[in-house]
Structures are given as C-alpha cells and as structure tokens.
Amino acid sequence: MTNSSLSKLSVDQLKLLDQNVVWHSFSQMQGYQPLIIERADGCWLYDIDGRKLLDGVSNMWCNVHGHNHPHINQALRDQIDNVAHITTLGLSHPNTIRLAQNLVEITPAGLNHVFFSSDGASAVEVALKMAFQHWCQQSNPQTSRRKFAALGNAYHGDTIGSVSVGGIEHFHQKFDPLLFECVRLPGPNIYRTELDPANATEFFAQRYREILKQHQNELAALIVEPIIQGAAGMIVHPPGLLHQLREITRELGILLIADEVAVGFGRTGQMFACEVEDVEPDIMCLGKGLTGGYLPMSATVASTEIWNSFLGDHGEAKTLFHGHTYSGNPLCAAAAIASLELFELEDTLNRLKPKIEYFQRRLNDLLDVKQVGDIRKFGFVAGVELVQDKTTHEPFDWTTHRGRNVCQRALENGVWLRPLGDVIVLMPPFCVDQAEIDLLIDTAKSAIEAEFEAET
Numbered sequence: 001m002t003n004s005s006l007s008k009l010s011v012d013q014l015k016l017l018d019q020n021v022v023w024h025s026f027s028q029m030q031g032y033q034p035l036i037i038e039r040a041d042g043c044w045l046y047d048i049d050g051r052k053l054l055d056g057v058s059n060m061w062c063n064v065h066g067h068n069h070p071h072i073n074q075a076l077r078d079q080i081d082n083v084a085h086i087t088t089l090g091l092s093h094p095n096t097i098r099l100a101q102n103l104v105e106i107t108p109a110g111l112n113h114v115f116f117s118s119d120g121a122s123a124v125e126v127a128l129k130m131a132f133q134h135w136c137q138q139s140n141p142q143t144s145r146r147k148f149a150a151l152g153n154a155y156h157g158d159t160i161g162s163v164s165v166g167g168i169e170h171f172h173q174k175f176d177p178l179l180f181e182c183v184r185l186p187g188p189n190i191y192r193t194e195l196d197p198a199n200a201t202e203f204f205a206q207r208y209r210e211i212l213k214q215h216q217n218e219l220a221a222l223i224v225e226p227i228i229q230g231a232a233g234m235i236v237h238p239p240g241l242l243h244q245l246r247e248i249t250r251e252l253g254i255l256l257i258a259d260e261v262a263v264g265f266g267r268t269g270q271m272f273a274c275e276v277e278d279v280e281p282d283i284m285c286l287g288k289g290l291t292g293g294y295l296p297m298s299a300t301v302a303s304t305e306i307w308n309s310f311l312g313d314h315g316e317a318k319t320l321f322h323g324h325t326y327s328g329n330p331l332c333a334a335a336a337i338a339s340l341e342l343f344e345l346e347d348t349l350n351r352l353k354p355k356i357e358y359f360q361r362r363l364n365d366l367l368d369v370k371q372v373g374d375i376r377k378f379g380f381v382a383g384v385e386l387v388q389d390k391t392t393h394e395p396f397d398w399t400t401h402r403g404r405n406v407c408q409r410a411l412e413n414g415v416w417l418r419p420l421g422d423v424i425v426l427m428p429p430f431c432v433d434q435a436e437i438d439l440l441i442d443t444a445k446s447a448i449e450a451e452f453e454a455e456t
C-alpha cells in the first residue's frame with residue numbers, strides 16, 4: 001500500500017488491519033474486536049463508527065484532567081515549533097529542567113533528583129538498578145544486597161526486571177525461567193481470609209517484619225504500590241500498613257521504593273499516595289498521569305543519599321549506566337508541566353473531594369447485586385469483584401470471562417470499561433461530573449445484572 005492509499009482507508013479496512021497488523025497489549029489477537037477511537041474530549045471518546053463512549057477507566061488509568069484539554073494542547077503547540085526532542089544523554093532542555101524541579105517540589109521531602117524514562121516499567125527498572133548499585137557503591141560495599149522484596153500480587157510493569165518483582169500469577173508465571181529471585185511478602189488482601197479487618201494492619205506488619213528481617217542483609221529494597229495494588233484488582237491496603245512498612249524498612253536499613261505509577265497525581269485524593277500516610281520513600285516511580293495522560297513519560301525520583309552514592313571521578317565508574325533515547329523529552333515535559341499547572345489553575349484536588357464522596361456513595365448501590373462480592377474503593381478508584389457466591393466468596397471459573405462480558409455489555413450502552421479478570425475497574429478522569437458518575441455506575445450495574453439475568 002502506498003502512503004496515499006493508507007491515508008484513505010475505509011472504516012472496514014482500518015478494522016481489518018487493526019485485527020491483523022497491530023499487536024494489541026494484553027489481548028488475544030485471535031477473534032480480536034477492534035474499537036478504534038478517532039478523537040476524544042473531556043471524559044468522552046468518539047469511535048470511527050460515530051459512537052460516543054464515556055471513558056470509565058481514564059484511558060488505562062492515565063488520563064487526569066480529561067482528553068483534549070486546551071491548556072495542555074496549547075503547551076504542546078508552543079513547544080513543537082521550538083524543538084520536538086532533545087535527549088538527556090549529555091544534553092538538556094529548559095522544559096526538562098523545569099519539570100524536574102517541579103517534581104522535586106511536589107514529591108515527599110528528601111526526593112531531590114529526577115531520572116526520566118518513557119514508561120512506568122522503565123521507571124521501575126531504573127529504581128531497581130539504582131537501589132542495587134547504591135549499595136555496591138558504599139564506602140563499605142554491600143554487594144550481597146542483590147535481592148528485592150515485593151508484595152504478593154504486585155504489578156510493576158512488563159519488562160523482565162519489573163515482572164521479577166511482580167507477583168500476578170496469571171500474567172507473570174510464564175516468564176518464571178527468565179526472572180530474578182524475589183522475596184515475596186503476602187499480599188494484604190483480606191477478602192478471602194478469616195482476618196478481622198481491625199487486626200489486619202498489625203497482622204501483615206508483623207509478617208512483613210519477620211520476613212524482611214530474615215533477608216535483611218541480602219535485600220537492596222522493598223518495592224510497593226502505595227495504598228492501592230492496582231492490577232491485583234484494586235486491593236486497598238489496611239490503613240497504616242504503608243506507614244509501618246516505612247518504619248520497618250528504615251529500622252532494618254532496607255530502601256523503600258514507592259511505585260506511584262498508577263496512583264500518583266491525585267488518584268487517591270492526595271497528589272501522591274505516600275502522602276495519605278505521610279510516608280517519605282527513598283525512591284518514587286512516576287508515570288501514567290505525569291503528562292496528564294497525554295504522552296509517554298515517566299520518572300524515578302531519588303533521595304540525595306542515593307544520588308550522592310553515584311558521585312565520583314569517571315575512573316571510579318560510579319555512573320548510573322542506564323538511559324533511554326527519549327528520556328526527558330521536551331514535548332512530554334511541556335505536557336507534564338501544563339498538567340501540573342492545571343492542578344493549581346483548576347484547584348483540581350479540592351474540586352475532586354466532593355466528587356470522590358459522591359462516587360464512593362454511589363458505588364454502594366452495586367452492593368445489592370447478587371454477584372458483587374466486594375467493592376474496594378479509595379479516592380477516585382474502585383474495583384468491583386464479581387463472585388459466584390457472595391457468602392463463600394467463590395470466584396467464577398476465569399475461562400468464563402465474566403469481567404470481560406460485563407465490560408462488553410457496558411460498551412454496548414456507551415461506557416468503555418476494561419476489567420482485571422472478574423474485577424470491574426471504575427476510574428474516571430477527574431473532569432467527570434455528577435451526571436457522568438451516575439451514568440458510569442448505573443451502566444456498570446445494569447451490565448452486571450444483564451450478564452447474570454438468565455442465571456438468577
């Protein structure tokens with residue numbers, strides 16, 4: 001096909017190519033059903049068949065202020081006429097510098113140095129390498145610290161390092177032979193346990209302390225998704241657990257990496273989830289919402305102690321030998337700066353408070369549905385778990401794809417959702433209004449009811 005014929009493809013031709021040429025993420029391509037979006041505005045997506053769909057999951061959890069926001073659009077237009085890309089390998093750009101300083105100012109105290117990459121998984125890889133190398137470069141090198149601890153059912157991205165610290169069997173088990181060893185702490189999900197919620201924080205903190213102590217001298221760092229484990233099914237941690245993890249890791253001399261890729265930039269109601277429990281990690285990973293959900297950019301923000309351990313003469317080879325061609329890209333940085341400006345200009349976090357309250361209140365309506373076993377919610381995030389039996393919490397056989405079926409039904413009624421197995425994720429952009437929250441929750445509810453109508 002010539003370039004000119006490619007620009008004139010019909011809707012059917014686009015769909016055929018989308019099924020046969022584009023290899024979609026986390027998707028079985030046999031029987032793949034294309035959903036092709038040609039434009040978006042606020043919390044609405046418009047597909048090539050002329051349908052208007054509510055974006056119920058913020059375009060894979062990354063959109064913040066809504067699509068097509070004039071302030072971010074203008075920032076990109078202003079930047080594109082100057083230069084599209086300047087690498088951070090030996091060069092810099094004012095936007096990259098401004099953004100780095102901006103992040104230092106808004107992230108928890110002590111995080112003062114920013115390494116840019118392009119996606120969340122890379123930000124995690126950088127954090128792991130930084131932590132390992134940091135220990136090797138002490139005046140008394142601690143080269144035995146070559147392992148990482150992570151929580152059960154953790155998700156930190158899909159590169160080999162980030163999969164090694166990940167713990168979602170269904171996604172990660174296949175790659176086992178390729179992965180490095182990880183010290184696994186039990187995932188703090190109490191849904192299918194006998195644990196009294198009032199004792200959960202102490203229970204897990206105690207277990208974590210024991211396991212981390214056993215491996216104290218071989219651990220470089222513990223990595224956690226603070227407050228909410230997203231891909232695990234929006235597992236909300238027992239309150240105070242993150243704070244305790246910070247105390248335990250500090251006491252045992254293990255670095256704490258907070259992976260805020262999914263929860264950073266307002267999702268929990270605070271700018272960063274670590275703020276919910278007043279936690280200052282040693283390293284923080286940022287991605288997704290960093291550019292407002294516009295462009296691929298991520299960041300690994302490190303403490304001065306870590307930064308200092310990398311300083312030295314060239315001959316000492318203390319350099320962080322890691323880099324990505326597009327890291328610190330000025331267009332991405334322009335979008336990120338504009339998105340951070342919007343948090344102030346639109347008073348985003350304060351305006352989000354009543355929406356969070358309303359969203360969480362409306363979610364309770366789903367509890368009436370027989371197959372809704374658990375609703376996990378925090379801030380502007382919810383995971384609605386479908387079960388066969390509400391009393392025993394027995395899950396459905398995963399091959400029956402209940403979550404996927406429910407999302408397909410919601411799509412037919414104008415709401416785009418993407419499930420995590422049998423957990424229906426609800427995570428709208430922050431610009432959503434009350435009527436749109438109603439539409440999201442009512443549509444999810446009727447889609448679940450319709451899926452099980454014939455069986456009840």
Ligand SMILES: Cc1ncc(COP(=O)(O)O)c(C=O)c1O
Pocket residue numbers: 119120121122124155156157158225230231259260261262263287288
């Ligand atoms: C907590 C967490 N870390 C890392 C990642 C990976 O980010 P990316 O998909 O941008 O590589 C994700 C993606 O969902 C995530 O939820």
